[in-house]
Amino acid sequence: MSEEIIKINSLSFKYNEDEENVLNDITLSVTKGSWVSIVGHNGSGKSTLAKFLIGLLIPSQSNTVVIGGYDTFDEELIWEVRKKAGMVFQNPENQMVATTVRDDIAFGLENIGIERTEMLDRIEWSLKKVKMEQYVDHEPHRLSGGQKQRVAIAGIIAMHPSVLILDEATSMLDPMGRQEVLETVRMLNKDEGMTIINITHDLEETIFSDQIVVMNRGKIYAKGLPEQVFQEKDRLVESGLELPFSLDVQTRLVDKGIGLTKLCLTKEGLVNELW
Ligand code: ADP
Numbered sequence: 001m002s003e004e005i006i007k008i009n010s011l012s013f014k015y016n017e018d019e020e021n022v023l024n025d026i027t028l029s030v031t032k033g034s035w036v037s038i039v040g041h042n043g044s045g046k047s048t049l050a051k052f053l054i055g056l057l058i059p060s061q062s063n064t065v066v067i068g069g070y071d072t073f074d075e076e077l078i079w080e081v082r083k084k085a086g087m088v089f090q091n092p093e094n095q096m097v098a099t100t101v102r103d104d105i106a107f108g109l110e111n112i113g114i115e116r117t118e119m120l121d122r123i124e125w126s127l128k129k130v131k132m133e134q135y136v137d138h139e140p141h142r143l144s145g146g147q148k149q150r151v152a153i154a155g156i157i158a159m160h161p162s163v164l165i166l167d168e169a170t171s172m173l174d175p176m177g178r179q180e181v182l183e184t185v186r187m188l189n190k191d192e193g194m195t196i197i198n199i200t201h202d203l204e205e206t207i208f209s210d211q212i213v214v215m216n217r218g219k220i221y222a223k224g225l226p227e228q229v230f231q232e233k234d235r236l237v238e239s240g241l242e243l244p245f246s247l248d249v250q251t252r253l254v255d256k257g258i259g260l261t262k263l264c265l266t267k268e269g270l271v272n273e274l275w
Contacts, residue, residue, distance in 0.1 A: 004031060004032070005163060011025070011064050011065060013057065033193040035210050037211070040216055040241070050197070050199055054087050055067075055085075061073060068163075087166070088156060092145055092173075100140070101136050107155075109159065122160075127151075129154065129184075129192070130151070132150050146176060147177075150184055152169075153181070153184060163195040169181060203241055212226055
């Protein structure tokens with residue numbers, strides 16, 4: 001049976017007592033090695049949910065958020081939880097702290113007390129994984145956006161987390177940078193078996209997912225395989241999301257009786273099937 005790495009059980013949360021819940025009764029299970037996309041318009045609660053996954057927010061009850069077997073309710077174990085999940089943020093500039101790529105990755109490793117020889121091994125290994133090994137002596141600020149995000153990913157995977165969380169990590173990148181980052185993440189998922197949580201407002205990125213979770217006003221509005229969620233296109237549009245361009249065009253053509261085929265989103269990509 002597949003191992004469950006994240007379990008969220010009826011999680012509700014509000015930042016301020018006198019305001020509405022930002023998360024409402026969220027229940028979610030993530031299988032080890034899977035790719036989960038969390039989508040939703042701005043303000044739907046995606047980043048707040050991510051804060052629970054990396055132990056920045058702590059639930060008020062036990063067994064509500066469990067990561068890699070650790071109950072995040074237990075503040076004494078919170079450092080163990082934080083080692084389990086690493087997050088890459090939206091703005092690559094804000095994640096660079098050192099003057100060389102090597103030192104940038106070393107910074108996180110020093111913080112968790114990794115000794116020097118192992119540190120150098122991990123830097124080499126992680127840069128190879130994101131195909132940035134030739135930039136080890138480069139200044140991070142001179143890299144392109146996509147390269148910076150790949151270095152940020154290297155810095156996270158060097159700490160050997162079980163789960164890699166991307167919070168709108170491609171939204172500030174040009175199409176090429178975005179492609180580079182998605183390919184890197186796909187490889188980490190397929191070849192290294194790393195569990196991926198990709199938080200995005202871009203449905204195009206959900207194509208490789210094993211599970212899409214659609215959030216709307218702090219609730220899970222729909223969840224399932226891409227082919228299931230995209231069957232309910234109207235619900236996606238209702239929740240404020242834009243359909244991927246190619247799917248949108250095809251849907252409009254078919255609605256007008258012009259299209260002869262339907263476009264299906266599968267793990268292999270966009271596939272044309274006879275209508
Ligand atoms: P998303 O990531 O989907 O854009 P967020 O989780 O960032 O959504 O925000 C959900 C809601 O919580 C929004 O209404 C936002 O204004 C509110 N919010 C987010 N962070 C805070 C905070 N630190 N304090 C108070 N309200 C917040």
